[in-house]
Amino acid sequence: MSAVYVWIEIFTGEAVATSWEALGAGRTLADQLNVPLTALVWGQNAAAIAALAGQYGADTVLVCEDATLEAFRLEPYAALLAHLVQAHQPRIVLAVGSSRGRELLAAAAADTDSGLITEITEMALADDGTIRAQRPVYAGKITATVTAYAAETVFLALRGRAFPAPEPDAAGKPAITAVAPVLAESDIATQIVTFDTAAETVSLTDAAIVISGGRGMADNPETPPAGVEDAAVWKAQHGFEHTLQPLAQVLNAAVGASRAAVDAGYIGYAHQVGQTGKAVSPDLYIACGISGAIQHQAGMRTSKVIVAINKDPAAPIFKLAHYGIVGDLYQVVPALTTALKGKLGR
Amino acid sequence: LHIITFTRSTPDTEARVEVGPDGAVTWGNAATIVNPWDEYAIEEAILQAEKASGSTSVIAIGPDMHEEALKHCLAMGVQQALRIWDPELENADSLGYATAAAAAVNKLDAADLVIFGRESIDIGTDQHIYQTARKLGWPMLSYVARILAIDTEARTIQVERLLEQGRQVVTSKLPVVISVMKDINEPRYPSFIGIRKASRASIPVWSLADLGISLPPVRTQVVSYSNPPARTADVEMLSGTPEEQAAQLVERLLEEKVL
Numbered sequence: 001m002s003a004v005y006v007w008i009e010i011f012t013g014e015a016v017a018t019s020w021e022a023l024g025a026g027r028t029l030a031d032q033l034n035v036p037l038t039a040l041v042w043g044q045n046a047a048a049i050a051a052l053a054g055q056y057g058a059d060t061v062l063v064c065e066d067a068t069l070e071a072f073r074l075e076p077y078a079a080l081l082a083h084l085v086q087a088h089q090p091r092i093v094l095a096v097g098s099s100r101g102r103e104l105l106a107a108a109a110a111d112t113d114s115g116l117i118t119e120i121t122e123m124a125l126a127d128d129g130t131i132r133a134q135r136p137v138y139a140g141k142i143t144a145t146v147t148a149y150a151a152e153t154v155f156l157a158l159r160g161r162a163f164p165a166p167e168p169d170a171a172g173k174p175a176i177t178a179v180a181p182v183l184a185e186s187d188i189a190t191q192i193v194t195f196d197t198a199a200e201t202v203s204l205t206d207a208a209i210v211i212s213g214g215r216g217m218a219d220n221p222e223t224p225p226a227g228v229e230d231a232a233v234w235k236a237q238h239g240f241e242h243t244l245q246p247l248a249q250v251l252n253a254a255v256g257a258s259r260a261a262v263d264a265g266y267i268g269y270a271h272q273v274g275q276t277g278k279a280v281s282p283d284l285y286i287a288c289g290i291s292g293a294i295q296h297q298a299g300m301r302t303s304k305v306i307v308a309i310n311k312d313p314a315a316p317i318f319k320l321a322h323y324g325i326v327g328d329l330y331q332v333v334p335a336l337t338t339a340l341k342g343k344l345g346r
Numbered sequence: 347l348h349i350i351t352f353t354r355s356t357p358d359t360e361a362r363v364e365v366g367p368d369g370a371v372t373w374g375n376a377a378t379i380v381n382p383w384d385e386y387a388i389e390e391a392i393l394q395a396e397k398a399s400g401s402t403s404v405i406a407i408g409p410d411m412h413e414e415a416l417k418h419c420l421a422m423g424v425q426q427a428l429r430i431w432d433p434e435l436e437n438a439d440s441l442g443y444a445t446a447a448a449a450a451v452n453k454l455d456a457a458d459l460v461i462f463g464r465e466s467i468d469i470g471t472d473q474h475i476y477q478t479a480r481k482l483g484w485p486m487l488s489y490v491a492r493i494l495a496i497d498t499e500a501r502t503i504q505v506e507r508l509l510e511q512g513r514q515v516v517t518s519k520l521p522v523v524i525s526v527m528k529d530i531n532e533p534r535y536p537s538f539i540g541i542r543k544a545s546r547a548s549i550p551v552w553s554l555a556d557l558g559i560s561l562p563p564v565r566t567q568v569v570s571y572s573n574p575p576a577r578t579a580d581v582e583m584l585s586g587t588p589e590e591q592a593a594q595l596v597e598r599l600l601e602e603k604v605l
Binding site: 074075100103105106107115117132137138141142152154157190191192193194195203205208251272275276277283293294301305307308318319323328334335340 | 357359360362363364365371382383439440441444467468469470471472473474475476477479480481485486487488489504508509510511512513514515516517518519522527528529562563565566567568569570571572573574581582583584585588589591592593595596598599600602604605
């Protein structure tokens, strides 16, 4: 039977929140095609998450709880997805294009010689069954419109936060079917040794608010202790920790950085936003001491509201920003933290 | 140990890329460079091959303009370069790319490791990387931040991957396809002698017939390009003391409902 499949990503027994965005987009397509919406829920705690998928709109759920699928590995996941696609010929397979979502869809599309479009920011299904999708290319400097021949299964990976997540409805009770894994452990070439969630990670792409620092972070008025070799690096690192981080905490935001700040050693590469870092599109992006080079803009220009704080009124970031503050970030950011604490009661 | 990397020429990262009146993508007189992510893949291939007294090859799939990227790789120290091109690849999607890439890897001397940069900035995707691994039938380790060990006797590799939620250490059997991140190494500049040698190199071009393959049907098509919508409203500048600026900003952000 034809259907729209949506892969729900699980990390340590919990659904990754952006997955529901794919279920929302899948609902629209399934209604248009008049086919059931099927969630694919595999891995740790899959049974409980299957019930949740029903509340987010799935009609049916294909559940697989098996030791080989407990933590995501491409080989067993792709083998199972390719097998289900071959067996049931769904019209569309959707997922949010996290790192795992993209590689899973790409792998299963390759295994079944199916069409694949990734990083979709908008899409529409025509009456003749053609999918027409928009996606950024050239690091967001240009938008491409891509069509997929919809006669056979089409794989679609959505950009995170580009499609709204549906409101859960407690009345949703999906039909749940168990499926068996395709690969045995002995067929799988990769083994996970450790996973360190604490080490310097930033879920930049999922964050609703991102606060980024740039070269201007080195203008910290704090005096480095004696013996510090590079005063600018110390000042900037101190600023990220003691000026940007408190604001991020009040706003429950992720901390980003420009390439200049990362290259200068002010903060780790995991925080880099831009063409050679991460592309983000949060509701609110606050750029502190960032001039706004074109390669930085490529990674954040789709943010809903952009605030720029910079001492240089001619900085290009002000051309992109919705709200601009010309001033010393080391005065403005603490004032903003204090004002927000008062307003938000945090 | 034979390591193969892939590369392509892309417009300079600082270039203003836009859609011209004819609907084609243009970057004016700006130079093309090696896809920025690929430099890390090339450097890692050279480093790992040096460590194991192995060899390195680089492949580009595309028309003439990609020869420049291949020459840059040779100048950095990659030993062998190869370009794949065929009119039939003109409208190929990632499935076609992956099919050709896998065939090229299989036709070169047996490789233990294929290294890609994280993504291609021009086409804005990494999907062809994972599809190449599947067409080869090899395991895939994406987002590698560090190669911890390669054991050519036991035929295994151990790497650290940087994922959304943290750092994962994972082992795989060889051969394997990996994609590497920016912080894995510091790419070298080509030496003067390297550049001179590379400029004289003649890089073979193989067609699909040379690879002995035909491509799967094209499933997706780019129908048009457009410039992203220009910002319509001007920036609202907030003035006053830092406290006044902060207070105005909080008001605006509450009105925008983004807090």
